[in-house]
Amino acid sequence: MTTTEKSIGVRRHSLPAPGLGEHAVVTGQNGSGKTETACQILSAGVGNTYQAIIIDTKGEERFESLPGEPAIHTKPRGIRADGEHQFIVYRPGLEDNSPAQIDTLLLEVFNQRRNVYLYIDEMYQVCPNAKPTPGYGYCLMQGRRRWDGKTASRMCIFSGSQRPVWIPRHGFTEAKHFYIHSLSEGDMDVMCGYVGRKSDIMMEAPPEGHEFYYYENTAQSRDGKRYPPQKFEFDLERKQEAKVA
Numbered sequence: 001m002t003t004t005e006k007s008i009g010v011r012r013h014s015l016p017a018p019g020l021g022e023h024a025v026v027t028g029q030n031g032s033g034k035t036e037t038a039c040q041i042l043s044a045g046v047g048n049t050y051q052a053i054i055i056d057t058k059g060e061e062r063f064e065s066l067p068g069e070p071a072i073h074t075k076p077r078g079i080r081a082d083g084e085h086q087f088i089v090y091r092p093g094l095e096d097n098s099p100a101q102i103d104t105l106l107l108e109v110f111n112q113r114r115n116v117y118l119y120i121d122e123m124y125q126v127c128p129n130a131k132p133t134p135g136y137g138y139c140l141m142q143g144r145r146r147w148d149g150k151t152a153s154r155m156c157i158f159s160g161s162q163r164p165v166w167i168p169r170h171g172f173t174e175a176k177h178f179y180i181h182s183l184s185e186g187d188m189d190v191m192c193g194y195v196g197r198k199s200d201i202m203m204e205a206p207p208e209g210h211e212f213y214y215y216e217n218t219a220q221s222r223d224g225k226r227y228p229p230q231k232f233e234f235d236l237e238r239k240q241e242a243k244v245a
């Protein structure tokens, strides 16, 4: 089974985790559960073989309970040297956390590592004003598959933001997996613009509490069929299971 085929639950509409070479987006208002959703998805989707690097500019305790005692680094050199931990949390100090410094680190990660997951908890910290930055853009474009003449390397870029307008457009257009928590009506409208006509359902029955819609970009879907967004909620007691509301 490849990482792409790993899913939470068993039915076609159960929640798929992004595979390497696929990108994902999680949006939702403050406290709607984005970080928790990303942790659940990453815990389920990152096989033992792959590393996941988390850009945690806010200092979220939740990341510390990811599987396998994640490493916490506060300096870029810590990331560069860490080839052993499956989950690596990067919490830059004041002198390392400008958007340009973080963006440079993304490029470095891409050039140094093959096959890595990269979760950015707050996109505005990397691309302020949603202006695409070179490192983020390069990882998105090349991460779907980079070939160095001998081997292919893939990345999964998972972009998180309270508001969709804080993620550069190609963060959405390159994404296959969308996890959409509650949003203001205006922001839901923006989201629907990316999800397409089938998204009326998200306006009619918006997610509440920690619910979210999962939408898969059909242009990249393996069976080519069109599915409307589906509503899920994680049951934290039963770990890594999602139920259709």
Ligand SMILES: Nc1ncnc2c1ncn2[C@@H]1O[C@H](COP(=O)(O)OP(=O)(O)OP(=O)(O)O)[C@@H](O)[C@H]1O
Pocket (backbone or CB within 6 Å): 028, 029, 030, 031, 032, 033, 034, 035, 036, 037, 162, 210, 233, 234, 235, 236
């Ligand atoms: N499915 C869930 N069931 C129960 N509690 C949840 C669930 N998802 C998240 N929570 C809880 O809700 C709170 C907010 O979740 P989380 O930090 O993931 O939100 P967020 O959208 O990332 O917020 P922020 O925008 O502030 O980063 C946390 O205490 C978290 O444990």
Ligand SMILES: [Mg+2]
Pocket (backbone or CB within 6 Å): 034, 035, 036, 121
């Ligand atoms: Mg969060």
